[in-house]
Amino acid sequence: MTTRFIAAALAASALASPLLAQQVAPPPVDPAVAALRDAALADNSAWDIVEGLTTEVGQRMAGTEAEARARTWSVAKLKAMGFQNVHIEPYRMPVWERGAETAEILAPFPQKLTLAALGNSGATPAGGITAEVVVFPTYNDLLAAPAGSLAGRIAYVGNAMQPTQDGSSYGAFGPARFVGPAVAAQKGAVAIVIRSIGTDHHRFPHTGTTTFPEGVKPIxxxxxxxxxxxxxERIAARGKPMRMKLVLTPRRTGVRESGNVIAEVPGTDPNAGIVLVGGHLDSWDLGTGAIDDASGIAITAAAAKRIMDAGRPRRTIRVVWFGAEEVGGFGGAEYAKAHAQDRHATASESDFGADRIWRFEVNLPDSARAVGDRLQTALAPLGIVRGPGVAGDGTDIGPTLRLGVAGIDLNQSGQQYFDTHHTPDDTIDRIDPQALRQNVAAWTAMLAVVANAPEEIGSVKSPR
Incomplete structure (x- = not known):
């Protein structure tokens, strides 16, 4: 070793010494928690839920007869699993349904295209519309277009979404779908098509909801x-005017019933608060909603059952299978309204597929800081690290978290999630059973720690 390397090593050692002195030994894992966690690595009940729901019900579009069948199926399933207080809390919501959807380029190089209408899309006449296409490489390019410049035209918006472990690319590129159609409408466009918000190269389009504010007519x-x-985009690069014929005939079918399915593991201390967990029962109508979100409701219910089978926890665990998430988060909003006076200790949801959990984050009051520390050691053997962020992720639990309820996030890898998100490829064969079991083990460990924590878990500042 050269003198230079020796000097560098000594300098690094000197810098590290104060840091090492600051380290605190992590709290030991409760043997009962470790036993529950490790036993869950052999869990099959989550797969059973996903397989049953996707096979016996299939697609579960919010507000439709299929979603109603899913609620009936869910009540029977949760009761059979041994949960208590199983019931449906219905509410009413506006319903949008898909119609015909075709597109073709008429000039300069005639050919058919594969696409899917976005939720809340307006409709073309039955015979379609034909118009010139204006190409915007990104959503920001659309924003920069002058007012009125799209009059009588079809806008196209591209993106360059790439897979990320934390799913952050969805937030970066999602606005093209979330609000891009409304922006195009305000600039005069008669229609809009976007590059799917996805990371795959299958010839499957990704649907999803878009929003038109009051006063903006949906296009x-x-x-x-x-x-x-x-x-x-390759055709546009040839520099010749492009014309497209577009047929989209979705329709609004009025106000119909949706609902949340609720089940509980009653706790021994009614004053300790409720640990809220779950996912959403509805799905888009293209696939069978296996990863979005049959896997989420399965993971959380399977974990709650494992705690239930081990004996009554201190805190009540409430499992909620929310309705109508995909089309606007109606279930989460209705739950928060109906249960605003309930004393919730924490809220968590699983709605990011079934890939392995790699990180957890918390938003806990100072009085419950030790709960996060115990989670860190309980989850580490599963390959899960503690993140630096503040928990508070989830459309369904968001309204409850905004009431000041503490949050705990268990983050799955997003590397493959957006390959199949909102596509016909969202089917059970996309789930890795071993990764699904790792999820159940992580949620079991989390519930074992949180539901039995002796600390008071009070209110927190909302992350949003």
Whole structure:
């Protein structure tokens, strides 16, 4: 070793010494928690829920007869698993249904395209519309377009979404779908097509909800599969005017019933608060909603059952299978309204597929800081690290968290999630059973720690 390397090593050692002195030994894992966690690595009940729901019900679009069948199926399933106080809390919501959806380039190079309407899309006449296409490489380019510049035209918006472990690319590129159609409408467009908000190269489009604010008339809006979007961009690069014929005939069918399915593991201390967990029961109508979100409701229910079978926890665990999440988060909003006076200790949801959990984050009061520390050691053997952020993720639990309820997030890897998100490829074969079991083990450990924590878990500042 050279003198230079020796000097560098000594300097590093000197810097590290104060840091080492600051380290505190992590709290030991309760043997009962470790036993529950490790036993859950052999869990099959989560797979059973996903398989049953996707096989016996299938697609579960919010407000439809299929979602109603899913609620009936869920009540029977949760009762059979041994949960208490199983019931449905219904509410009413506006319903949007898909119709015909076709597109073709008429000039300069005629060919058909594959696409899917976005939720809340407006409709073309039955015979469709034909118009010139204006290409915007990004959503920001659409924003920069002059007012009125899209009059009588179809807007196309591209993106360059890439897979990320934390799913942050969805937030970065999602606005093209979330609000892009409304922006195009305000600039005069007669319709809009976007490159799917996805990371795959299958010829499957990704649907999803878009929002038109009050006063903006919904225009026909659809997502092209990624290969079709890239084809459109190659055609545009030839520099010749492009004309498209678009047929989208979705319709609004009025106000119908949806609902949340609720089940409980009663606790021994009614004053300790409720540990709220769950996911959403509804799905889009293209696939069978296996990863979004049959897996989420399965993971959380399977973990809660494991705690229930081990004996009554201190805190009541409430499992909620929320309705109508995909089309606007109606279930979460209705739950928060109906249960605003309930004393919730924490809230958590699973709605990011079934890949392995790699990180957890918390938003706990100072009085319960030790709970987060115990979670860190309980989850570490599963390959889960503690993140530096503040928990508070989830459409369904968001309204409850905004009431000041503490949050705990268990983050799954997003590397593959957006390959199948909101596509016909959202089917059970996309789930890795071993990764699903790791999720159940993580949620079991979390519930074992939190539901039995002796600390008071009071209110916190909302993360949003």
């Amino acid at each position: 026909p809006a659809a997502a092209l599969s990624v290969p079709d979007a890239e084809q459109l």
